[in-house]
Amino acid sequence: MNTLYAYHSSAVESKSPDIVLWKKLYSTLITVNSSYIDRTNTIQLPINVEVPEFLALPKFDPLFNKSYEECCQSRVKDILTFQESTDKPIQIMYSGGIDSSLVLASFINNIGLDNCAKRIQLVMSNLSKEENPTMWEKFIRRSNIPLINSFDQRFQVNRNAILVTGELNDQLFHLAASTAPINHWASMSQLLEPWSVSKLVDYFVWAKLETAEAEHLANLLKNLATHAEFEIYSLWDLFWYLNFTGRWASCYFQNFLTLTRNNNDIDKEAVTGGYLRHFFDTKEFQLWAMVNKEHKHKGTPDSTKWYPRQLVADFLNDSGYLGKSKHGSLYHLIRGNNAHHGLDSNFNFVDPTYDKFYNPVNSFKT
Amino acid sequence: MTAKSKKKNESNPLPAGFLVDLANNNILYANPLTPQYGLPVLTELKRCTFNSTLRVVGNTSPIAKFGNVGYIKSNHLQWKEDRWSAEISFEPTTEDLDQFKEKKELTVRRAGAIRSVLFFGFLILGEYAVGYGNIDYEASIGYALDDNVLLGDYAGVHNLTVDQARRELEFDYRERQVKKFKIYAYQQKFFKDLREAATVAEVNKIKEDIQKHFWKNGFI
Numbered sequence: 001m002n003t004l005y006a007y008h009s010s011a012v013e014s015k016s017p018d019i020v021l022w023k024k025l026y027s028t029l030i031t032v033n034s035s036y037i038d039r040t041n042t043i044q045l046p047i048n049v050e051v052p053e054f055l056a057l058p059k060f061d062p063l064f065n066k067s068y069e070e071c072c073q074s075r076v077k078d079i080l081t082f083q084e085s086t087d088k089p090i091q092i093m094y095s096g097g098i099d100s101s102l103v104l105a106s107f108i109n110n111i112g113l114d115n116c117a118k119r120i121q122l123v124m125s126n127l128s129k130e131e132n133p134t135m136w137e138k139f140i141r142r143s144n145i146p147l148i149n150s151f152d153q154r155f156q157v158n159r160n161a162i163l164v165t166g167e168l169n170d171q172l173f174h175l176a177a178s179t180a181p182i183n184h185w186a187s188m189s190q191l192l193e194p195w196s197v198s199k200l201v202d203y204f205v206w207a208k209l210e211t212a213e214a215e216h217l218a219n220l221l222k223n224l225a226t227h228a229e230f231e232i233y234s235l236w237d238l239f240w241y242l243n244f245t246g247r248w249a250s251c252y253f254q255n256f257l258t259l260t261r262n263n264n265d266i267d268k269e270a271v272t273g274g275y276l277r278h279f280f281d282t283k284e285f286q287l288w289a290m291v292n293k294e295h296k297h298k299g300t301p302d303s304t305k306w307y308p309r310q311l312v313a314d315f316l317n318d319s320g321y322l323g324k325s326k327h328g329s330l331y332h333l334i335r336g337n338n339a340h341h342g343l344d345s346n347f348n349f350v351d352p353t354y355d356k357f358y359n360p361v362n363s364f365k366t
Numbered sequence: 367m368t369a370k371s372k373k374k375n376e377s378n379p380l381p382a383g384f385l386v387d388l389a390n391n392n393i394l395y396a397n398p399l400t401p402q403y404g405l406p407v408l409t410e411l412k413r414c415t416f417n418s419t420l421r422v423v424g425n426t427s428p429i430a431k432f433g434n435v436g437y438i439k440s441n442h443l444q445w446k447e448d449r450w451s452a453e454i455s456f457e458p459t460t461e462d463l464d465q466f467k468e469k470k471e472l473t474v475r476r477a478g479a480i481r482s483v484l485f486f487g488f489l490i491l492g493e494y495a496v497g498y499g500n501i502d503y504e505a506s507i508g509y510a511l512d513d514n515v516l517l518g519d520y521a522g523v524h525n526l527t528v529d530q531a532r533r534e535l536e537f538d539y540r541e542r543q544v545k546k547f548k549i550y551a552y553q554q555k556f557f558k559d560l561r562e563a564a565t566v567a568e569v570n571k572i573k574e575d576i577q578k579h580f581w582k583n584g585f586i
Contacts, residue, residue: 126541144529147537151544 003050003345006035006253007352011341015354018046018364028207030176035250042224046362050345055249060229064287071284072106091161094124096131099166102308103279105315117144125150134318155259157276158267167278172289173296173305176243181207188301191236197222257340268347479573483556486580487549507539
C-alpha cells in the first residue's frame with residue numbers, strides 16, 4: 001500500500017463526506033492546505049499516511065529533568081559527533097529568526113566562534129541580517145564563518161553537507177497555527193481554562209460548522225486528549241498537543257514539498273542517514289516539551305516562545321531583542337513556485353489523489 | 367499651458383489615451399499608466415500590439431478624437447513635407463468603436479500586467495536602493511572586490527579584517543546579481559506570455575501567475 005509522509009490537504013479531491021469533514025479540521029485548527037498526521041494513531045485520516053519510525057512520538061517520561069538549554073547542548077554535541085565521523089561541513093539554514101538564532105548561538109556557546117568558522121557554514125541572505133542585526137554585527141560579521149547566499153543555493157539534502165534547520169521548535173511551543181480562527185474565538189485566559197467537549201463544540205459551531213460536524217470533531221479531539229500519556233488540562237494544552245502530535249512528522253517533510261524541485265534533490269540515504277538535522281527534532285526536546293508547561297508562554301498570546309527568545313536575548317546581551325517583531329527572511333526559500341503536493345514513504349513526489357490514497361477506515365465517517 | 371498642466375506633462379510626458387489605426391484595427395499608442403512606469407510599459411506594450419509598419423504618428427497627424435481615444439486610418443496617410451497627412455478626412459463609425467472595445471480592454475489589461483511585472487521587480491530590488499536618489503552602488507562593490515586598497519578602506523571603516531570585508535561584500539554582491547538575474551529571467555517569461563496572449567481571459571490568467579510568482583510565492 002502506498003502511504004504518504006506529507007501532503008497538501010487541498011490536493012486531495014473532496015469526493016466523499018469524510019474527506020469534506022476532515023478538511024474542516026484544517027480550516028479551523030491547523031492551516032488550510034497543510035499536512036497533519038497523528039503520531040498517536042488516535043485520529044485515523046481518510047488518506048493513507050505513515051509516520052517513519054525515526055519521527056515516532058517518544059514515550060512520556062515524567063522523570064525527565066533536562067533543561068531546554070541542556071537539550072540544545074546535547075543536540076550540538078550530537079551533530080558535531082556526526083560531523084567528526086563524516087568530515088562534512090555543517091550548513092545552518094540561518095534566517096535570523098528565534099529558532100535559527102538559537103541554533104547558531106548553541107554552536108557558538110559550545111565550540112566558540114573560531115571553531116565555528118572551521119566547522120560551520122551559514123546559509124542566509126541579506127534579509128537575515130535585518131532579522132537579527134545584533135547577531136550579524138556582534139558575531140557573524142566578526143567571524144570567518146563561510147556565508148552561502150540562500151538566493152544562490154537550492155534546498156538539497158545530500159551527503160556533501162550536514163544540513164541543520166531550526167524547524168520543529170514551533171511544535172514544542174506553539175498552537176497548530178497562529179493564524180487559526182481559534183485566536184479570534186477566545187482570549188488567552190479563556191484558552192487556559194480546562195477543556196471540555198462542549199467548549200470544543202462551541203468553537204467549531206462558532207467557526208461555522210454544522211452542529212453534527214462540530215460534535216464529531218470535538219469528540220476526535222476528546223479522544224486525542226484522553227489518550228495522552230500526560231495531563232492535557234486546558235484548551236490551549238489540547239491545541240498545542242494537536243500540533244505537537246500531528247504536525248511533527250509533516251513539518252519534518254514540509255520543506256521537501258515546497259523547496260525541492262525534483263526527486264533527484266532527495267537522497268533518501270542522506271535523509272535517513274542523518275545529513276538532515278532539524279535541530280529541535282530530538283527525543284529530549286520532545287520529552288522536555290511534555291513535562292514543561294511554564295516555558296511555553298506567560299499567559300498572553302504574544303508571550304509564546306518567550307523562553308527561546310529570552311535565551312537568544314541573553315546570548316546577544318541585547319534586551320531589545322525581547323520586543324522584536326518577526327519578519328520572515330527565508331521566505332524565498334520556503335515558498336516554492338512549483339510546490340509538490342505529496343511525498344510518499346519511498347521519498348517520491350506524488351499527487352495525493354483520492355483514488356490512490358483514500359482510506360475508507362477512518363475517524364471522519366459520520 | 368497652465369503651470370499645473372505643465373507640471374503634469376513634465377512628470378508624464380506621454381499624453382493619456384489611445385491611438386488606434388482603423389485601417390487595421392491596431393492600437394498604435396496607449397498610455398493609461400502611472401508616470402513612473404509609463405515608458406517601460408509602453409515599450410513592452412509596443413512589442414505586444416504594434417505589428418503595423420506605421421511607427422511614427424506625430425501630433426499633427428489627422429486624428430479623429432473620441433474621448434481619450436484618437437483614431438487614424440493609416441491607409442489614408444501620406445508622408446508629406448516631414449509629416450503625415452491625410453487625403454481623406456474621416457469619422458470613426460459605431461462599428462469602428464465596437465471593434466475597438468475588445469482590443470482596448472486587452473491593451474489595458476496587458477498594460478496592467480506589464481506594470482505588475484515591473485512593479486514587483488522594483489519592489490524586490492528596492493531594498494537594495496541605497497543613498498540619495500537611489501544611487502546604485504552595485505558597480506562600486508564589484509569594482510572594490512578587485513581592489514585591495516578599497517577593500518582595506520572598507521575593512522577599516524567597519525573594523526573588519528580584509529578577508530571579512532571581502533566575504534561580506536562578495537555575499538552582498540552575489541545576492542544582488544542573483545536576484546536581479548532571476549527577476550530579469552521571469553520578466554522576460556511574463557512579457558513573452560503577454561505578447562502571446564490573445565484574449566482578456568488569457569491576460570488575466572497571466573496576471574494571476576505574476577501575482578502568485580512575485581508575491582504569494584515570494585519570488586523564487
